[in-house]
Amino acid sequence: xxxxxxxxxxxxxxxxxxxxxxxxxxxxxxxxxxxxxxxxxxxxxxxxxxxxxxxxxxxxxxxxxxxxxxxxxxxxxxxxxxxxxxxxxxxxxxxxxxxxxxxxxxxxxxxxxxxxxxxxxxxxxxxxxxxxxxxxxxxxxxxxxxxxxxxxxxxxxxxxxxxxxxxxxxxxxxxxxxxxxxxxxxxxxxxxxxxxxxxxxxxxxxxx
Amino acid sequence: xxxxxxxxxxxxxxxxxxxxxxxxxxxxxxxxxxxxxxxxxxxxxxxxxxxxxxxxxxxxxxxxxxxxxxxxxxxxxxxxxxxxxxxxxxxxxxxxxxxxxxxxxxxxxxxxxxxxxxxxxxxxxxxxxxxxxxxxxxxxxxxxxxxxxxxxxxxxxxxxxxxxxxxxxxxxxxxxxxxxxxxxxxxxxxxxxxxxxxxxxxxxxxxx
Numbered sequence: 001x002x003x004x005x006x007x008x009x010x011x012x013x014x015x016x017x018x019x020x021x022x023x024x025x026x027x028x029x030x031x032x033x034x035x036x037x038x039x040x041x042x043x044x045x046x047x048x049x050x051x052x053x054x055x056x057x058x059x060x061x062x063x064x065x066x067x068x069x070x071x072x073x074x075x076x077x078x079x080x081x082x083x084x085x086x087x088x089x090x091x092x093x094x095x096x097x098x099x100x101x102x103x104x105x106x107x108x109x110x111x112x113x114x115x116x117x118x119x120x121x122x123x124x125x126x127x128x129x130x131x132x133x134x135x136x137x138x139x140x141x142x143x144x145x146x147x148x149x150x151x152x153x154x155x156x157x158x159x160x161x162x163x164x165x166x167x168x169x170x171x172x173x174x175x176x177x178x179x180x181x182x183x184x185x186x187x188x189x190x191x192x193x194x195x196x197x198x199x200x201x202x203x204x205x206x207x208x
Numbered sequence: 209x210x211x212x213x214x215x216x217x218x219x220x221x222x223x224x225x226x227x228x229x230x231x232x233x234x235x236x237x238x239x240x241x242x243x244x245x246x247x248x249x250x251x252x253x254x255x256x257x258x259x260x261x262x263x264x265x266x267x268x269x270x271x272x273x274x275x276x277x278x279x280x281x282x283x284x285x286x287x288x289x290x291x292x293x294x295x296x297x298x299x300x301x302x303x304x305x306x307x308x309x310x311x312x313x314x315x316x317x318x319x320x321x322x323x324x325x326x327x328x329x330x331x332x333x334x335x336x337x338x339x340x341x342x343x344x345x346x347x348x349x350x351x352x353x354x355x356x357x358x359x360x361x362x363x364x365x366x367x368x369x370x371x372x373x374x375x376x377x378x379x380x381x382x383x384x385x386x387x388x389x390x391x392x393x394x395x396x397x398x399x400x401x402x403x404x405x406x407x408x409x410x411x412x413x414x415x416x
Contacts (some may be wrong), residue, residue, distance in 0.1 A: 110374035116304035158367030
């Protein structure tokens with residue numbers, strides 16, 4: 001395997017562009033070489049195969065879509081209330097919509113995972129890890145609500161991102177006066193997350 | 209355009225199989241002919257082009273994934289409470305997971321819509337129409353919660369279907385004792401939908 005880290009990163013980013021633009025089936029080593037503007041055959045020196053390329057794309061998207069530690073640090077100075085959860089969700093949405101190509105590539109990877117068991121296994125591990133990290137973060141930060149709150153919030157925001165990035169006209173104006181995605185994420189948090197950590201969500205029955 | 213309705217339906221269903229199995233980029237008239245087991249060139253007698261085929265696939269998936277009127281009729285005899293909303297969501301999930309190929313084809317269509325303005329326009333109209341129908345149904349049936357409840361519930365169930373159909377291992381067991389998708393949809397409804405129609409959701413601020 002060739003070892004030039006800058007060229008490897010450029011090839012992985014080119015792979016992300018190809019995924020978002022052409023779909024998973026368009027992701028060939030040749031298409032990556034072309035998108036990166038390197039000689040045909042270069043990608044095959046950097047990746048053992050398509051599953052390896054997809055795994056490196058997943059790892060790279062984790063970096064591209066990760067929160068800015070300085071932003072997180074500022075947010076963590078605030079009271080641990082529902083407004084802070086909203087601020088975290090705004091930050092998450094801003095990252096996903098700000099790197100639309102990256103997020104669309106993640107959605108393509110999900111569909112490709114239905115066809116490729118090896119990708120499904122590695123991608124499941126990374127997405128599950130993110131969700132468990134989110135649950136642990138919520139608990140340790142003392143944010144309102146519990147694991148169930150985090151899971152429901154995660155699913156609603158996942159749905160919001162899928163809808164907003166693929167068919168934005170579906171949500172635009174559907175609730176009068178509620179902007180999309182910012183206004184809608186506030187309504188999601190207000191619906192899903194209890195007002196403060198001392199009050200369990202009024203509507204959630206006690207677990208068995 | 210050729211007019212044999214059974215052959216047309218078979219070609220559209222073959223197109224759905226190709227979309228789910230190969231991804232949007234694999235959806236060519238030739239692939240549809242092959243999947244339908246008809247002579248090469250047949251699909252081009254039935255569709256004016258790829259956008260026309262995609263529009264007919266969308267229409268056909270509406271039929272395939274539609275609720276059974278008999279099931280709906282039985283459900284509508286029950287009290288208009290949160291348990292009924294849960295039952296509707298169970299029915300929706302059962303349809304989507306029961307026609308996994310059809311639902312995966314819808315997800316492929318979303319990603320293809322990011323690349324094809326004509327598909328984006330027609331698909332937006334049909335998905336927006338479904339959401340508005342859902343809001344109207346909820347209001348007219350007197351189910352608990354308002355338009356905002358329906359939108360947040362819609363997004364959470366959209367996220368659940370995306371996750372469960374593409375990376376099922378992410379949600380399996382993430383909340384101990386909560387089965388996926390059935391148990392999780394109960395938790396989503398319990399979190400998002402108020403207990404009965406007289407009680408507005410405690411956590412939702414009044415609109416502007």
